[in-house]
Amino acid sequence: MIGLAGSIERRNGVSLWRQIADRILQGIASGDFAENAALPPEMALAERYGVNRHTVRSAIAALVQEGVLKAEQGRGTFVLSRKRLSYPIGARTRFSTGLQGQTTERHIALLSSSTEPANRRIAEALGIARGSAVICLETRGEADGHPVSRATTWFAAKRFAGIEVAVAETGSITASLKRFGINDYLRQSTVLSARHADADDLADLELQPGAIVLVTVAVNVTLDGQPIQFAESRFPAERVELRLSAND
Amino acid sequence: MIGLAGSIERRNGVSLWRQIADRILQGIASGDFAENAALPPEMALAERYGVNRHTVRSAIAALVQEGVLKAEQGRGTFVLSRKRLSYPIGARTRFSTGLQGQTTERHIALLSSSTEPANRRIAEALGIARGSAVICLETRGEADGHPVSRATTWFAAKRFAGIEVAVAETGSITASLKRFGINDYLRQSTVLSARHADADDLADLELQPGAIVLVTVAVNVTLDGQPIQFAESRFPAERVELRLSAND
DNA sequence: ATAATTTGTCTATTGATATAGACAACTATA
DNA sequence: TATAGTTGTCTATATCAATAGACAAATTAT
Numbered sequence: 001m002i003g004l005a006g007s008i009e010r011r012n013g014v015s016l017w018r019q020i021a022d023r024i025l026q027g028i029a030s031g032d033f034a035e036n037a038a039l040p041p042e043m044a045l046a047e048r049y050g051v052n053r054h055t056v057r058s059a060i061a062a063l064v065q066e067g068v069l070k071a072e073q074g075r076g077t078f079v080l081s082r083k084r085l086s087y088p089i090g091a092r093t094r095f096s097t098g099l100q101g102q103t104t105e106r107h108i109a110l111l112s113s114s115t116e117p118a119n120r121r122i123a124e125a126l127g128i129a130r131g132s133a134v135i136c137l138e139t140r141g142e143a144d145g146h147p148v149s150r151a152t153t154w155f156a157a158k159r160f161a162g163i164e165v166a167v168a169e170t171g172s173i174t175a176s177l178k179r180f181g182i183n184d185y186l187r188q189s190t191v192l193s194a195r196h197a198d199a200d201d202l203a204d205l206e207l208q209p210g211a212i213v214l215v216t217v218a219v220n221v222t223l224d225g226q227p228i229q230f231a232e233s234r235f236p237a238e239r240v241e242l243r244l245s246a247n248d
Numbered sequence: 249m250i251g252l253a254g255s256i257e258r259r260n261g262v263s264l265w266r267q268i269a270d271r272i273l274q275g276i277a278s279g280d281f282a283e284n285a286a287l288p289p290e291m292a293l294a295e296r297y298g299v300n301r302h303t304v305r306s307a308i309a310a311l312v313q314e315g316v317l318k319a320e321q322g323r324g325t326f327v328l329s330r331k332r333l334s335y336p337i338g339a340r341t342r343f344s345t346g347l348q349g350q351t352t353e354r355h356i357a358l359l360s361s362s363t364e365p366a367n368r369r370i371a372e373a374l375g376i377a378r379g380s381a382v383i384c385l386e387t388r389g390e391a392d393g394h395p396v397s398r399a400t401t402w403f404a405a406k407r408f409a410g411i412e413v414a415v416a417e418t419g420s421i422t423a424s425l426k427r428f429g430i431n432d433y434l435r436q437s438t439v440l441s442a443r444h445a446d447a448d449d450l451a452d453l454e455l456q457p458g459a460i461v462l463v464t465v466a467v468n469v470t471l472d473g474q475p476i477q478f479a480e481s482r483f484p485a486e487r488v489e490l491r492l493s494a495n496d
Numbered sequence: 497a498t499a500a501t502t503t504g505t506c507t508a509t510t511g512a513t514a515t516a517g518a519c520a521a522c523t524a525t526a
Numbered sequence: 527t528a529t530a531g532t533t534g535t536c537t538a539t540a541t542c543a544a545t546a547g548a549c550a551a552a553t554t555a556t
Contacts, residue, residue: 010512012458013269013310014444015543018261022444041502052545057503062261073503074552086439089492190492191334194442194460194485196270199257210260212442212460237442244337244438244492261543263513289532300515305533321533322522497556504551513542521534526527 017058018210020049024063025238028079038076039069066208066238085148086243087235089190089216107171111138111204113164115157122154125219125230133157137164140204141233147205148240150213151233159228177228185228188221194237205236212237265306266458268297272311273486276327286324287317314456314486333396334491335483337438337464355419356399359386359452361412363405370402373467373478381405385412388452389481395453396488398461399481407476425476433476436469442485453484460485 010016024045027033039045042060046053060077063069071077114136123130134154141149153173155163159180166176177185197205197213205213213234220229235242258264272293275281287293290308294301308325311317319325362384371378382402389397401421403411407428414424425433445453445461453461461482468477483490 010544012456013263013266013513014458015261015263017543019444021261023446026443043502054546055544058543060503071503072553074501074554076502076553084441089440192337192440192462192490192492193332194462195274196262196267196460198271202257208260210257210262212444214440214442214462242440244440258514263542265513291532302516303514306513308533319533320523322524322531324523324532499554499556501554502552504549506547506549508546510545511543513540515540516538517536519534519536521532523532524530526529 014210016051016055017062020045020051020056020059021062023049024059025068028068033079035079038078041076062208084238085143085240087148087240088243089187107142108167108173109140109142109171110164110168111140113137113167118154122230125227126154126156127227128156135160135163137167139167146239147236149233149235150201150204151231153229153231155229173229182222182228185220185222188219188225188227190216190218192216192242197234197236201234205234207236207238214240214242216242262458264299264303265310268293268299268304268307269310271297272307273316276316281327283327286326289324310456332486333391333488335396335488336491337435355390356415356421357388357390357419358412358416359388361385361415366402370478373475374402374404375475376404383408383411385415387415394487395484397481397483398449398452399479401477401479403477421477430470430476433468433470436467436473436475438464438466440464440490445482445484449482453482455484455486462488462490464490 024033024039028035033039039060040048042053042056045056049056060069060071064071064077068080069077070080115133116136117131118126118128118134120130122134123132126134128134133156135157137151137153137155139151139153140147141151163176163180166179167173170176193215194212195215197207197211201207201213202211205211207213214237216231216233216235218231218233219227220231221227257267272281272287276283281287287308288296290301290304293304297304308317308319312319312325316328317325318328363381364384365379366374366376366382368378370382371380374382376382381404383405385399385401385403387399387401388395389399411424411428414427415421418424441463442460443463445455445459449455449461450459453459455461462485464479464481464483466479466481467475468479469475
């Protein structure tokens with residue numbers, strides 16, 4: 001059994017139609033349902049997943065709403081081309097360079113910024129004293145006008161005072177760091193997890209409720225190992241996959 | 249606002265109690281709720297998330313069932329220590345070596361094996377002809393008796409005939425590959441995504457319904473770049489995080 | 497044209513989800 | 527020993543989710 005999912009769980013806090021919508025998305029991603037081709041008829045899907053036709057219809061309605069499918073009366077339901085962005089993660093991960101070739105326009109939008117005392121987690125990551133001031137940036141990554149990531153980034157306030165202005169102006173973290181004399185940096189560590197998107201992420205990433213986000217927590221360091229940036233990024237799992245390259 | 253989530257979404261296919269259970273899990277992971285300490289009272293949580301107390305109780309009940317929380321009448325609800333395993337991913341990713349220091353006993357259990365024709369995706373990954381025979385192994389990774397991963401692995405049947413026996417005997421892919429003359433190998437590529445666990449994963453990983461799994465799709469190659477193994481692994485997001493090391 | 501297939505809409509019914517309020521049971525503290 | 531605070535249980539009600547069946551509307555094939 002290749003790529004064909006098992007059965008569906010009831011009474012788990014996730015509605016059947018949402019589970020089936022997820023399955024159909026998986027099916028598209030894994031090639032079970034080809035792009036631009038017709039999905040199996042509703043009755044066939046209902047039988048395959050062991051649910052009522054109306055439940056399948058709810059799932060399809062959600063995916064039509066999301067722009068993944070298109071239903072035509074009398075003809076069938078069709079898969080629209082919706083390739084996931086493949087976002088590379090590695091020692092030299094940058095937002096803009098990573099998506100080269102996949103998109104034409106990309107930048108980071110600064111949603112808000114604030115200065116706050118560092119909590120334990122942030123202080124340890126940045127190698128500063130707990131409670132010392134850090135600049136917190138809320139940003140959204142956009143490619144071809146579509147949101148592909150949502151990040152919260154912290155910098156030590158002492159060293160990077162005013163970086164929020166640079167980010168707003170340049171639309172790039174890398175370019176902003178250059179203004180502070182940092183011409184190159186490396187990703188020291190990345191920790192990966194996943195969870196349901198919260199309300200803020202749903203709004204900022206233009207996601208439908210119930211969506212899953214991939215979460216990376218990363219520390220960037222200068223070439224001599226000094227931590228400069230701590231960031232938590234959220235990627236919509238239905239639109240983005242993370243690709244780990246062996247080299248670099 | 250550090251790590252404190254926004255509001256809750258209704259009518260999205262995910263029940264409120266499941267969303268709140270997710271939030272509490274996040275809160276524990278991010279340090280908002282300290283381990284071994286009391287959670288805020290049900291009424292306070294209900295107010296914070298903007299729901300009824302009974303809804304919070306449903307969320308707590310689910311987490312008690314999962315062993316994350318412990319409720320004591322008259323005293324409060326307490327966070328049990330439940331550290332997530334940190335699973336390293338890199339060019340030299342191996343199951344057993346990765347968890348050294350975090351667990352004492354670890355191995356791979358072979359759930360089933362079969363021989364089937366390669367579909368397009370598998371054939372391309374392994375560099376073989378479409379339709380040629382591949383051995384498909386269903387395995388579960390276990391650490392200290394607890395399931396931490398669930399993988400589907402494909403090998404070219406011609407070259408690795410009988411590898412299922414070796415995996416069953418040794419409980420290790422690396423050890424099994426040695427029997428076929430492969431003493432070292434590298435991870436060529438890893439692609440990462442996330443989705444809701446399907447019914448099979450729920451059972452095999454001993455998850456509560458509604459859980460999220462991290463999915464890695466990886467190709468392992470010999471030192472001279474010849475693909476030998478194609479695998480899709482699922483990790484329970486609530487118990488495992490993936491750590492990307494900069495070097496190796 | 498006719499039939500078969502497929503999506504769209506409607507009604508009805510059942511069970512799960514969420515809200516609301518009241519009170520019991522238990523714990524810690526003044 | 528009171529009292530306040532907290533979890534546990536119960537009843538009631540409204541809405542959502544899922545099943546079931548029937549038929550309309552549109553498309554495609556015969």
